[in-house]
Amino acid sequence: MSSVTLDHVYKRFGQAKGVEDVHIHIESGEFFTFLGPSGCGKTTTLRMIAGFYYPTEGHIRFGSQEVTSLPPHKRNTGMVFQNYALFPHMTVFENIAFGLQVRKVNKTDAKERVERIMKLVRLEGYGGRRIDQLSGGQQQRVALARALVIEPQILLLDEPLSNLDAKLREETRFEIKRLQLELGITTIYVTHDQAEAMSMSDRIMVMQSGEVQQIGTPHEIYHRPVNRFVASFIGETNLWEGTVTGFDGDEVLVRTASGQMLSGLKENASPRAQLSVGEKVTLSIRPESVLESTGNEGQNVVTGSVVMSEFTGACVNYVTEVGTESLRSMSINLGRPIKQRGDAIGLHIPKESIYFAG
Numbered sequence: 001m002s003s004v005t006l007d008h009v010y011k012r013f014g015q016a017k018g019v020e021d022v023h024i025h026i027e028s029g030e031f032f033t034f035l036g037p038s039g040c041g042k043t044t045t046l047r048m049i050a051g052f053y054y055p056t057e058g059h060i061r062f063g064s065q066e067v068t069s070l071p072p073h074k075r076n077t078g079m080v081f082q083n084y085a086l087f088p089h090m091t092v093f094e095n096i097a098f099g100l101q102v103r104k105v106n107k108t109d110a111k112e113r114v115e116r117i118m119k120l121v122r123l124e125g126y127g128g129r130r131i132d133q134l135s136g137g138q139q140q141r142v143a144l145a146r147a148l149v150i151e152p153q154i155l156l157l158d159e160p161l162s163n164l165d166a167k168l169r170e171e172t173r174f175e176i177k178r179l180q181l182e183l184g185i186t187t188i189y190v191t192h193d194q195a196e197a198m199s200m201s202d203r204i205m206v207m208q209s210g211e212v213q214q215i216g217t218p219h220e221i222y223h224r225p226v227n228r229f230v231a232s233f234i235g236e237t238n239l240w241e242g243t244v245t246g247f248d249g250d251e252v253l254v255r256t257a258s259g260q261m262l263s264g265l266k267e268n269a270s271p272r273a274q275l276s277v278g279e280k281v282t283l284s285i286r287p288e289s290v291l292e293s294t295g296n297e298g299q300n301v302v303t304g305s306v307v308m309s310e311f312t313g314a315c316v317n318y319v320t321e322v323g324t325e326s327l328r329s330m331s332i333n334l335g336r337p338i339k340q341r342g343d344a345i346g347l348h349i350p351k352e353s354i355y356f357a358g
Ligand SMILES: Nc1ncnc2c1ncn2[C@@H]1O[C@H](COP(=O)(O)OP(=O)(O)OP(=O)(O)O)[C@@H](O)[C@H]1O
Pocket: 013, 016, 017, 018, 019, 036, 037, 038, 039, 040, 041, 042, 043, 044, 045, 192, 210
C-alpha cells in the first residue's frame, strides 16, 4: 500500500481550467474521497493519479516514488470506471483474469488469484457467465474484482455506483468499504453524492470549479464547513447572515439580518470567518440541531410561525418563518402533538450548534 501526494498540481486544457493548485497528502490505507458537483475537477484529478492525464504543473508521488510522468501501466493502480468498461464478449473469469494475462502471470497462479478475488467480492460460481448475463450490481463487482486482482498499491474508483438503483447503491457502498478495510488498500473515490462520501470516507476533499474548498473528516466537513458552498453542499443547513455585535467570554454575539440576537461559540468559527465587531458572518445551523423550545433555555430562542410541517414517521420536519428568515428544523417524533401551518412555535438554537462559515 502506498501514500499519494499531489504537490501543487494544476491541469489546464488549452486556455480552460481543469484543476488549480491541488495540494494533498493521502495516507497509506486511507479511504479518501473527491466530492463536488459536475465539472468541479474530480475526474481530472483522479485521471492524473492514474496517469491518463499529465499535470500542467506540479508533482505526484506514490510514497517517495515520483510518478508525475509515468504512463498508467507503470503505476500499479487499479481503476473502476463509472461504466465499468468490461469486455462484453468475455466471461466473468476472463474479464477478471485479463490484467494478469497482460502481466504474464502463469496460468495456475492466475486461476488461484482470480478465484480468491471472486470469493472476496462474492461472485463464486459466476466465472463462466457472460457479462450481459449479469445484473448491474454483479457487473459492478466484476469491475471491482478486475481492479483488485492485480494487487494494486492504490485503488481508484470513479463514481462506481452511479449506474445502480438507490437500494443497491447503499448495499454496494458497504460492500466496497468492507473490502477496503479488509485489504487495507489506499482508496481514492470520486463522487458527487455527499451521503456516499460521508458514509465511506476517512477524509473528503470538497471541490468547486477546479478548486479545493475544504479537506477534512466527514465530521469536520459537516460541522465546520469553511464557506457557504461547503455548508450547503454537504447535507441540509440553514444559512443566516448576521453581524457580530460583541463578545462575552468564549461566546460571540450576533444580530441576524432579521434582528434575532443569537450567541455562538468562538471555537465554532471556520478559519476564514472574520470574528470582530461589525463584521458580517454567515451562520450555518443544521436542522437536526434546532429544538422545540421548552421555555426554559434563556437565550437563543426564536419564535415564528410554522409554514410547513411534514411527518415522516420517525421525524417531524418544520419550516418556520422567523422574521424575514426561514428556519428548517427536524425533530425526532416523541409522540408530541404536531404543529400545523400557521401555528406559533418557539425554537431553541443551542449555541454549540451555530457554526460560523467564512
Ligand atoms: N479533455 C478535456 N478537454 C477540455 N476540458 C476538459 C477535459 N476534461 C475535463 N475538462 C474540463 O475540466 C473541468 C473539470 O472536469 P472534470 O471532468 O474533472 O469534472 P468532474 O468534477 O469529474 O465532473 P463530472 O462529475 O461531471 O464527471 C470541466 O470544466 C471540464 O469541462
